[in-house]
Structures are given as structure tokens and as C-alpha cells.
Amino acid sequence: MTEKKEYQVTDIAGRLAKGFLRNPLTAVLGVFLLIMGYLALNTMPREEDPQIAISGGAIIVAMPGATPKEIENIIVKPLERKLREVRGIEHVYGMAMDNVGIVNVMYYIGENREDSNLKLYDKVMQNMDSMPKGVMQPLIKPFDIDIDIPIITVAFYLKDSKNVDDVKLFETVRKVQQKINAVDAVAKTTLKGSRKAQYNIEVDMGKLSAYHLSLGQIMQAVQSVAVDVPEVKGRTQNNKLIIFGVNNAIESVEDVGSVIVAQYMGSPIYLRDVAVVTSGLDIQNFQTAKIHFKKDANDSTVGEELNQITMTVAKLAGTNAVFVAEDVVEVLKGYEAEFAKEGVGYLITRNYGERANEAVNELMHHLLITIVIIALMLVFALGWRESIIVTFSVPAILAVTLFTAWMTGQTMNRITLFALLLSLGLLVDAAIIVIENIHRHLHSHGVEDKEMGELLIEATDEIGAPTNVATLAIILTMVPMAFVGGMMGSFMKPIPYNVPVALVASLFVAYIFTPYLSLKLLKKPEHKHEHTKGVDDE
Amino acid sequence: MSKLEGFIYSILDKKSKKTLVVSLTIAAFFASLMMFPTMMVLAKMLPGKSANTFSIYVDTPTGSSIEETKQMSSCVIDFLKKEKEILNIELFLGQGIPLDYAGLVKGASMKRTENVSEISVNLTDKHHRDEASFLMVKRLRPLIENACTPKLPGTNIKFIEQPSGPPTLASIVVEVHGENLEKLRTLSTDVAQILSKTEGLVDIDIMADEIFTKYELVPDSEKIARSGLSVKQVNNILYLAFEGMVIAHKNSRNSPDQIDMFLVLDKSSKTLASQEKDALLSKLSSLNLMNMKGMMVPLSEVVKLRKVKSHPMIMHKDLSRMINVIAETEMISQLYPLLDARKVMLEYFSKEYDVEKEAGITTYMFDLHLTDKKTGEKFLLRWDGEMKVSLDTFRDLGGAFISALILIFLLLVIYYKSYAIAGIVLLGSFLSLIGVIVGHWVANWFTTDTFFLTATSLIGFIALIGISSRNSLLLIDFAKSLMEFHGMEKRKAIAVAAATRAKPIALTAVAIILGSALLASDPVFGGLGVALISGTVAAVFVSLFFVPVLMDNSKAMDFDRVHDEEHDSISITK
DSSP states (O other), X not given: OOOOSOOOOOSHHHHHHHHHHTOTHHHHXXXXXXXXXXXXXXXXXXXXXXXXXXXXXXXXXXXXXXXXXXXXXXXXXXXXXXXXXXXXXXXXXXXXXXXXXXXXXXXXXXXXXXXXXXXXXXXXXXXXXXXXXXXXXXXXXXXXXXHHSOSEEEEEEESOTTTSOHHHHHHHHHHHHHHHHTSTTEEEEEEESOOOEEEEEEEOHHHHHHTTOOHXXXXXXXXXXXOOOOOEEEEOTTSOEEEEOOOOSOOSHHHHHTXXXXXXXXXXXXXXXXXXXXXXXXXXXOOOEEEEEOSSTTXXXXXXXXXXXXXXXXXXXXXXXXXXXXXXXXXXXXXHHHHHHHTEEEEEEEEHHHHXXXXXXXXXXXXXXXXXXXXXXXXXXXXXXXXXXXXXXXXXXXXXXXXXXXXXXXXXXXXXXXXXXXXXXXXXXXXXXXXXXXXXXXXXXXXXXXXXXXXXXXXXXXXXXXXXXXXXXXXXXXXXXXXXXXXXXXXXXXXXXXHHHHHHHHHHHHHHHHHHHHHXXXXXXXOSOTTOXXXXXX | OHHHHHHHHHHHHOHHHHHHHHHHHHHHHHHHHTTTTTTSSOBOSSOOOOOSEXXXXXXXXXXXXXXHHHHHHHHHHHHHHTOTTEEEEEEEETXXXXXXXXXXXXXXXGOOSTTEEEEEEEESOGGGOSSOXXXXXXXXXXXXXXXXXXXXXXXXXXXXXXXXSSOOSOSEEEEEEESOHHHHHHHHHHHHHHHHHSTTEEEEEEOSOOOOEEEEEEEOHHHHHHTTOOHHHHHHHHHHHHTOEEEEEEOOSSSSSOEEEEEEEOHHHHOOSOSSHHHHHHHHHTOEEEOTTSOEEEHHHHEEEEEEEOOOOEEEETTEEEEEEEEEESSSOSHHHHHHHHHHHHHHHTTTEEEEEOOSSSTTTTOEEEEEXXXXXXXXXEEETHHHHHHHHHHHHHHHHHHHHHHHHHHHHHHHSOHHHHHHHHHHHHTHHHHHHHHHHHHHHHSSSXXXXXXXXHHHHHHHHHHHHHHHHHHHHHHHHHHHHHOOOHXXXXXXXXXXXXXXXXXXXXXXXXXXXXXXGSTTTHHHHHHHHHHHHHHHHIIIIIHHHHHHHXXXXXXXXXXXXXXXXXXXXX
16 A cells, blocks of 8 residues: 555544455455355244244133132132232133133233243142142143144045045044154144044933833943953963953944843843944034035135044244245145045145245345345446445345344244335445445545545545444334334334344445445546546555 | 525525425424324224135024034025135134134134134135235125024124234223123123124124023932932933943054044934923933932932023133123224224213223223212223224334434434534434325325324334434534534535435435335335335425524534644535
8 A cells, every 4th residue: 555644544434444445355254244144044934923922821720510600719719819929920811610710811921931831830839738629630721822823734625425434534634643743843733623433322212211221231331341451471380471361342333232231031131222333423522624615726616515624733933834834745745645545635724834935035025126126226326336336235234134133043024024124225325325425535626646445444434423323323213112012012023123233234334345345346537637546556 | 416505505594484494394293293183194003914814703602502503604604605716614613713813812722612613714815816805804794794693693703804913802802890790791781782883893792601591400319318329320320311421442453543432312312302391301201310229210300400590601800800892893993983982981871870081191091980870889991902902002112212212312412412403303303203194194095995004104203213313413414514624604514515415315215215115015014114205205305404494593503613624524526
């Protein structure tokens, strides 16, 4: 560098610009930032809505035969009083019904879930001694959103209900469930609307009285034969083991019908004489599920009602919904041949993974369009070289922001991306202000006497102080938002978390890369003055 | 640029023009504020978003059978089947649909009785569908409710849309608190009546069990003892006969689960002729119990039959008895129907009760305290649900906004060491509110349904404060340097600063506007987009015309020339 009267750097902006201007590592740093951002973009867990830490739980206490008022007085009220002692509970809801009392607690939004569950359990257990007599063991069920909200639901139905029955459908689905649960990061799977196989013994009351029998006798008769016992070991004289066991007397539904219920006038009365014994479905279960769907996408309306079993699949907290959903769909695809053979069809009725991916991709798309529009605008306002410089700063800033978000355990969701979209307009500002000032300096008096590098540092340094203060002002507006409570506060959290990071990043990128790239891309305008030294004076 | 410079200078030079700018700004500010009471701009926490799915909850009266529930659900599905845009319909009887965000707070996972069912509807992709899901729901709701509800009076059919923000129990929740259970029921019925007559409210439901008739079997303990039976035996047999019981299992090699053996009376034996007492009694007389001596005793001999009312569930919230009355809003903000309904309530309840409004401004400020004129019993009507969440959010965001203002003010005072300059910057940024409100009014013209001022608009506004203070800041900084290092006259310096800074101010503004343009089309973040776009436009005008006037009038802006050529860093464009 030629020694001249050097410009005195006054601000951090100038210092950064000076430090990185001719540093060979600046380019490496830029590439490194972009790679980090790319990695974060592809590996960060994606979901549609941000995680809201809702903690709470239900305590269910059964007391058979008690009326709501009794339950209220001896179970609900004392329990509610005790739960008031727990810190962090916002609301306590009590429900006193016939035979059972339920107390639901809701913690303040944002309370630590594990701690909350533990506190709840602890409080109930501590007071077990004051439980009234005749009350059954209380059940404590904490809410768990990650585990409870399925990301995928699949409806299985029978294509041809004549050949296969609901029991067969259930057996098939149960087999698939086992495999789905084996998929990485899958948490809870449940079946809704499943019908289990059952032997139904439907007794005719008229015949019962005719044979002079009671229901209790029938119950005892069946129970006495339907027993499973472990095998017993016997020994021979030369100490060899002989293993033998009593088989369950009931092997098939016919065996149930052949159970002898009583002797009447010397001849046996079989169960099938007084009851209809069938191998069928669990008739007492009223929780069934049906489905109507379009057989062909071009059908104008949905088809007829079919019985179905819905399998719900939830994922573990903090895992990528997109990947889990893809894996589950993969497993289902693998079963397609078997399904076709058995006449079972399936339909994915909910796929949050796909939805999250779509939402995220759509917003990424918006982000790109916006960057292009801003770049175009800058071409007209400042020139294409300047536009390129500013446009480069955008991915660099976004990369830093995404990487920081990833490192701090956030997920990529709608709100995170909105925070990025929102900050997009703000974060090009710093770069625009710097480049505009450089542009202005390059076209001002006395530029000919100055060396390019020094001029860049000076231009950057000059607007440093007001830009810092202005950016700090915007950051300060975002900070109080982090303290907004309630559901909405938690929902919006990604905005106060990410916008300040993006803004700080925008300052650093503007001070480091804008002068660096300007040095590479911009030239001092060739002026009429003869004593122009040119830029290649290094 | 010199044109702008001349224009600003001409404003600053004439007192009348300065007054005009100030008064125009003040007029615009109050005119925009007036858009709230005149309802030109409506406020809501979050607007609806078009989704690819919605669900329907069918609740038949407590004590209805699963067959009745199935019949009602089929009625609903028959209507849905005609819709072209529906891909599939799932019906879950006696249980909730697989849990979703809406169901989480609405208690869908707790459903396991015969009188409930839920229907989940999947629609075609929203990008290829003309009708938004919330418009479809709006169209179908009256059709279905008018056709199906009369089939079984007391049935409640609710349409549940996916919330665009955090889920709540319902848009409007009125908690009726009080100790007297009877009165609580009548009060909640009255509240439900009023809500159902309020325009804009739909799906009104009292979250309490209906009272139905049931029979109580009173065991005659003496007779039971004498005939050699036990009460437990009586209970078991009754349960076994009518409900059935799993009496044994069989492990199977081929079946994935154990096979149960289920014992129950066959259908013809257990079906009663009618709901009358005699029918039940005759059935019981044919059900025999065997005593210890092997003799048969008809069940009707050892019990007495009594007709009673069922015991409805008692709900508590925060240790006081209450009943929830809930309602959904249809495409409008909850605030306006709430105020309408509250007005009617004030009048209606004042006949029997002394009605007191909640004192002070809290997020419970719409609550009504009722005192029975005769008995002196106290009741409380509390507004909760989305309304409460909205108020809490607006309160918190308001607080965040005020703290943001204070923080910026302090920052500026530190930077400029002058209260007046900090005040100018802050006032300038606050005025971007004009743009925000007017922007929503304009946006309302271009959208088919109402464009609400939402919580996201407020977030946009808070961000704007920072952005527009940046404009003023750069302006003041530049003018200050011009005066200090070039010894420029104050007015001239301000005009030059405004003209020179106009370009970066406009550039950054255009960047923000373009950046937010795509945001504006989003249902949830539309408010934020519109707030940023229109607020930025207002901020540009405010910082280029209004702020210079304030700067000129402020004594704090009088800077003397500093003779320090070293720091003469301002280069003026050729």
C-alpha cells in the first residue's frame, strides 16, 4: 500500500472493512457461510407450525357408584385445592361426573414440560394418604403434543367386503403397524376404528328359563374350561425331563358351543342349546370408523360408505416431520403387493410432513422471488455491479441466520420463514446504505487523489455510526416481542429470535463483504482529469 | 435532486407552509384513528386461512344411542357427498378424529361416549380450488344445520376449521360462574339464547350434559338377604345381561391379539319394548338369579324401580362452579358480536339481577357481575376464548410497542445527547401509524372478504418504528454533519440533507415494499405485509417533509461549525 495521509478509522464499520478488505480469507469466509446456510436449510427439522410448549395433564379418579355431587365434594374439590399449591399452573378445570372425577390442569404457556409433568405427578403422589376410601388408584395423564398429534394418518379399507372381513383387515393393519413403529423417529402409533376378533355368546333368555339356568352358571361353565396353564416338568427314573401341559380346552368357536353348561334330567345341556355362539367382531365396541372417498381423482363425488381402520403415526419431538413422513409412506408402498392380494386398500388422509415441506418450499420460493425483484430494482437504481454486491449479501445473511437458528435448536416452520421474509426488506438496507455511500464517494470531488481501498474504508466508516444506531433501533423494537406471553407470544417467538440475528448479520456482512466485493467489482469512474492514478496501483 | 431540495427549502422558509404541513399531518393522524370507531377498519386477532381440510363435530343429546348418532352423522355426510371438491370423508363414531391442533383444546381426545361423533373432510388442494375452505364451511353450515338438527332436537353440529394461529376452545366463550347449579343452568340457557340471536355468531353450544330420565334400581336388602343372594351378584348379572362382559380369553397363534369370549343376552332378549317403566320391569322379571340353594329368583323380586333425572356433570374452573357457553364467529371479528350480545345481556339480566360491569381496564373488562335481586346470590359472566387471547395478545404487543418506543428513545438520547432530537425521531416514526391504518382500509377494498387489522399488523407496526426511525436518524445525522463541518446554514443544511438522503431512504423503502409484497397475499401475515408496505410509504413522506419541519423548529438542531478539517468526511454529490 502506498503510504499517504491515512484515513483515521473511527467506527467498528471502518475497522471491519479495513481488516477484511485485502484479506485472502474473506472469500473463504463467504463460501463457508454459504455452505453452513445450505447445510442448515437441508437438515433443519421442518414443520408447519412452530412448537408451542403447552404443558398440562389430567388426573382421573374413579369411584364407582358415586353421584356427581359426591364426586365433587370428596374428590374434585380436595384435589383442586392441592393442585393450587403447584407453581406455574394457570388454570384448574374440574369435572365431576357419575362414577368418575377428572381434574385437568393447564400450565402457563412456555413452562418446561418435563418439570410440569413431574410436579403434577409428585403432588398427587404426596397426597395419596388423604385419598378417600373406596376410591380407585388415580390415573395421571400428561398431555404430550409431539406424541399426541399424529403427523400421518392412513385409512385402511376393504376393496371387496365380500371375501374378507373386518377381522382380517385388522390383522393386516396390525402387522403393518409393527413395521411402521420400527421406522426411525416414529413415536406413537394407534389404530382407530379397529374391530377385533371375538367369540360372541348371545344367550336367549327364554331358553335359559326353560332349562332353569342363570347367566352366572353359564359364565362359570365357560371360565372353567377356558384356562391356560404353564407346562409342567416331570422326571423319569434316570433323571430325564418330561414336559407336558394341559392344552386350552377351547381351540375354536365350536369348542365354545360344546361347553356343557349343566345336566338336565341326566342329559347334558350344551352352551349352543341356550345361546348362539359365533366367531365375529367385538359387538360391544361402538367406536367404529367409516370412510367415503373418490375412487378415481376425476370422479365428481365421493363413493359409498366403507368400514375402515385409521392408523395414526406421531413423531418424536425435534425430529424432521418431512423425513418421518417419507419413511412411513415408503413402508406402506412396500406392502402394496400384499395389500392387493388381500383386497385391502389404503389412503393417506393426513400428511403433515408433506404439508410442512410444501409450506416451507413455497416460502423459500417467495424468498427467492423477492430477492430477484430487489436485485432488479437495484440494477436500475445503482447499476448492475452494485446490485450484484447487494444481492450476494442476502444469501450470506440468510445463511448466518438459518445456521444460528439451527444451532439454537429451532425448527424451520412458517413463522421462521416469515421472520426471514420480514427481515429481508430490512437486511438489504445496511448493504444498500454502504453501497450507496461508496457509489456517492466514487462520484464525488477529490476522488482522483484517493486510493481505492482507502476510499472504500472511508465510505463504509462514514455511515457506520448512524447505521449501527438505526439497526440497533430496529433490533430494540424486536426485543420486547420476545416477552409477549400466552399462545400468541409462543407462536410468534421465531420473529424476535431470528430478526435481530438477521439484522446483526446484515451489519457484519455489509461492513465486511460490501467493501471487499466493491474492491473486486467496482472501478473508479474514468474522469476527464489527466492525473487519475487508476485503480491498479497495488 | 435539486428540485426536491428547493421544494423542501421553500417549505422551511415560509411559516404558513410549515403550519400547513404540520396541520395536514395531524389531520391525517386523527382521520386515520377515526377509522376504528367508524368501523372502516376492523380488528381481529388472526384471520381465517384456507385449508385443505375441516372437521365437523356431531353431538347428540346426552343419553342418545350410537345408532341415533350414526343417523345424524349420515345426514351430515349426505350433504357433504354432493360436494365436488371433497376428496374423502371419514366418520369416527363414539370417538374423536385423529388429534389435530383444533381438537387439542376442544377436548377431542376425551370423547368416548355414544352420543358423539366426528367427521373429517379432506378437500382438493387449495391452489387448484376456487372456493376457500372457510367460505365452503360458511355455505354448508346453514344448509346442514337446518336440514339435520330437526331430526333429533338438541343435537349440536359444529364446523371446526383449522386455526391459522394458536388454537382456542372457541371464538367466543362465556363462562357462567356461580354456586347454585339450577340457576347456573338457566343462566347459561339464557346466555345461549342471546348469543344465538346475535348476528354473526354460529354453532352455539352449552357445554353441559342434558338432563334425561333414567331408572334407578333400588336393591331391597332384606329381600336379597332372605333369598340368599348378594347385591354384588345382582349388579353383575344386570351388567352381564344388558351390557355384556368378557368372561374369558383364548390365546391364538394366528391372531395378533387375544380372542375374547363375550357373554351377553341376545338382541331379541335384551331389547325393551319401550322406554316405559313397565317394559323394563317385565324384562327384569324374566331375568333369574340363582341363589345359594340352587333356586331361581326373578330379579324383579329383589329390586324396586324408580324413575329419576340423570345427574349432569359439574364443571369447575379455578375452583368455582361454571358452565361454558361457546359460539363461533362466521368470518367476522369476535369483538363486534361480543359487544352486541353484551348490550342485550345487560338489558335482559337487569330484570332479575343487579348487573355490574367489571371495573377498570383489564383483559376481563367485558365481564358482568350479576347479583340476584331476591336471594342475593352472585354470578359472574366471564368472556373467555379467542377474545381473551386476543385482548391478552394486543395488551402484550401494546406493552412491547411502548417498551420499544422507550428503548429507542433512550438509545437516541444516548446517541444525540438531546431529548428534543430523540423526540423528533420518535414522533416521526409513530406517525407511520397513519399509513398502517389507511393501508388496511385500502386493502379491504381489494379483498373479497374483510381485511382485518390483526396481531401481525401490530408486529409490522412495531418493526416499522425501527425502520422509520432509521430514516429520520440518517437525515439528522447528515444535516448535523453539514452544519458542523461545512458551516452550512440550518435550513439549507436540512434541505440538502433531505434531498441527498432521499435516494437511500427511497431505495430502502422500495426494498421493504417489494420484500413485503408477497407477504401481503398470505392470510395470516397479510396484515404484517400491508402494515409494512403502507407504513413505509407513510414513513418516507413523514421523514422527508414532516421531520425537516420539526428539525427546523427545534433549537436542539442548531449546530455550530466545528473547525476540524480532519473529520470533514461529507462529500457532496457533484
